[in-house]
Amino acid sequence: MTSSSSSPSLKDLGNQFYVKGDYEKAIELYKQGIEELGSNENGGNNELLSILKCNISTSYIQLKKYEESLKSALEAIESNPNSAKAFLRAGESYIGLKLYKEAKENYLMCIKNINTNDESSKTLLASAENGLLNSKMKQFYQPILESSPELYNRVEIKYLDNVKEKALFAKETIQKGEIVFSDLPYCHQLSVDSLHNHFTKICSHCIKFINTSETTIIKCGGKGCNYQYCSEKCKQDSIPYHSQSCLNLSDKKSLENNPIYKYRKMVENAPTSTQLLLAESIISMISYLLKTKKVKNCNLALGSVTHLKRTSLMAQQPSFNGKNLGDLQKQYQPLLSLLEEQYGLKLKEDLENNILSQEFKKCILEFYDNLLGMINFNSTSTVIKSGNKVNIVENVQVKSGKKTITKSKTRVQEDQCWGVGLFPIFSCMNHSCLPNIEISNEIQDGVDRVKMVVKAKKLIPAGSEILHSYCDENLPTKERKQLLLSQYGFKCLCPKCSR
Ligand SMILES: C[S@@+](CC[C@H](N)C(=O)[O-])C[C@H]1O[C@@H](n2cnc3c(N)ncnc32)[C@H](O)[C@@H]1O
Numbered sequence: 265m266t267s268s269s270s271s272p273s274l275k276d277l278g279n280q281f282y283v284k285g286d287y288e289k290a291i292e293l294y295k296q297g298i299e300e301l302g303s304n305e306n307g308g309n310n311e312l313l314s315i316l317k318c319n320i321s322t323s324y325i326q327l328k329k330y331e332e333s334l335k336s337a338l339e340a341i342e343s344n345p346n347s348a349k350a351f352l353r354a355g356e357s358y359i360g361l362k363l364y365k366e367a368k369e370n371y372l373m374c375i376k377n378i379n380t381n382d383e384s385s386k387t388l389l390a391s392a393e394n395g396l397l398n399s400k401m402k403q404f405y406q407p408i409l410e411s412s413p414e415l416y417n418r419v420e421i422k423y424l425d426n427v428k429e430k431a432l433f434a435k436e437t438i439q440k441g442e443i444v445f446s447d448l449p450y451c452h453q454l455s456v457d458s459l460h461n462h463f464t465k466i467c468s469h470c471i472k473f474i475n476t477s478e479t480t481i482i483k484c485g486g487k488g489c490n491y492q493y494c495s496e497k498c499k500q501d502s503i504p505y506h507s508q509s510c511l512n513l514s515d516k517k518s519l520e521n522n523p524i525y526k527y528r529k530m531v532e533n534a535p536t537s538t539q540l541l542l543a544e545s546i547i548s549m550i551s552y553l554l555k556t557k558k559v560k561n562c563n564l565a566l567g568s569v570t571h572l573k574r575t576s577l578m579a580q581q582p583s584f585n586g587k588n589l590g591d592l593q594k595q596y597q598p599l600l601s602l603l604e605e606q607y608g609l610k611l612k613e614d615l616e617n618n619i620l621s622q623e624f625k626k627c628i629l630e631f632y633d634n635l636l637g638m639i640n641f642n643s644t645s646t647v648i649k650s651g652n653k654v655n656i657v658e659n660v661q662v663k664s665g666k667k668t669i670t671k672s673k674t675r676v677q678e679d680q681c682w683g684v685g686l687f688p689i690f691s692c693m694n695h696s697c698l699p700n701i702e703i704s705n706e707i708q709d710g711v712d713r714v715k716m717v718v719k720a721k722k723l724i725p726a727g728s729e730i731l732h733s734y735c736d737e738n739l740p741t742k743e744r745k746q747l748l749l750s751q752y753g754f755k756c757l758c759p760k761c762s763r
Contacts, residue, residue, distance in 0.1 A: 330360030449685030
């Protein structure tokens with residue numbers, strides 16, 4: 265609370281009630297202070313007037329009455345247009361009102377007006393910078409969260425600190441076993457080995473097993489294309505993207521300009537990986553979104569690409585498991601050059617003119633890097649079970665007297681495949697070796713797309729961070745630490761690792 269030597273009694277008294285958490289009473293006293301100022305000769309003390317209004321705003325923020333807090337903050341700015349704190353309160357009120365653009369403007373004004381000689385300037389600056397990052401984060405993610413409240417209404421995304429950057433939080437208390445949130449990928453792909461083993465049995469869109477005794481398989485329609493669907497809906501949902509990459513849906517002329525066709529030619533001799541397949545489906549999606557000028561979705565796609573990437577993360581890349589990363593980079597190189605050639609200008613234009621808001625523009629040059637970073641660090645694999653038991657025949661070596669002979673052995677296993685997806689909300693979750701959530705494996709039944717369902721592993725109190733384990737949390741500490749450092753680039757400081 266801001267304090268000053270004149271009109272001390274009512275303001276200081278208000279502050280005492282504020283500290284005790286009686287915000288209504290504090291507001292009443294600050295208001296009396298304003299009245300008193302107006303009726304005495306100190307009426308011209310605008311600085312004090314601004315402080316009192318600012319304190320009223322702070323109290324309303326505590327009460328989550330953001331209309332009122334904003335009104336007081338704006339009045340405080342009117343009384344003293346140089347008050348950094350009043351701009352800070354206006355920023356916080358705008359966040360409460362979900363007006364993120366306005367929030368950002370006010371945080372910037374706060375930073376501009378901070379008096380560095382002031383003792384509290386460091387705290388003020390930290391709050392404003394945090395608020396600024398938070399409003400950027402919210403401006404991007406809030407529309408996704410609000411687009412499907414049935415999936416995301418229990419969670420929110422906030423800027424946490426400069427180590428973890430963004431994080432996912434519980435908006436309400438969630439009991440053990442309850443669903444925390446579900447997430448839909450904006451891009452997903454069947455793994456290379458599942459494609460190889462199960463392609464004929466799996467829907468190319470929702471990547472679920474097709475029960476052929478009940479469902480007729482629907483083909484893509486492109487001559488020679490082996491894409492297939494479990495329903496008309498999956499086909500309808502998939503075709504706009506798939507037609508960008510289906511070499512058989514393109515006529516000869518457009519085939520030559522087909523990015524996926526070019527890409528496949530380029531990587532003909534490169535090893536194929538699931539991640540590369542995912543990259544392919546990202547190109548298809550971007551291609552489709554740009555062509556159809558679906559700016560809102562494009563914003564989601566491209567915004568995620570630029571936003572999921574974290575500067576500190578990319579800076580750590582060279583120190584990662586060099587071999588792996590080097591290999592991956594080599595694999596991506598043709599894709600990156602292709603993107604540049606194919607979309608370079610257009611993409612930049614679109615990014616600048618239509619898609620990205622101001623703060624993303626600075627990311628443009630890093631776009632391709634971001635794509636790589638995003639795929640590396642944010643894709644999540646998901647296993648899909650068919651419910652069918654299958655016999656797996658394996659060759660095993662057995663000893664027979666002094667000789668070792670090969671025998672075939674049959675093992676019964678549930679048929680399953682796996683794929684990778686980019687899940688925008690899921691990928692905001694940070695790691696802990698003491699996670700409070702787990703991925704539910706009952707996920708795929710009854711849903712028409714690949715959906716990630718996240719359940720509480722223990723009670724999650726309202727306001728706490730939602731955390732999952734990026735590795736097997738039962739591994740020995742040393743192994744976990746090494747794995748997290750080499751694969752995700754951070755030193756785990758969770759309570760289990762610090763013990
Ligand atoms: C999938 S992202 C999680 C969201 C991320 N915080 C962000 O802002 O985009 C994974 C990255 O977050 C950071 N991270 C996650 N958990 C962390 C932890 N426990 N300590 C430090 N950094 C962490 C690491 O940089 C990691 O590579």
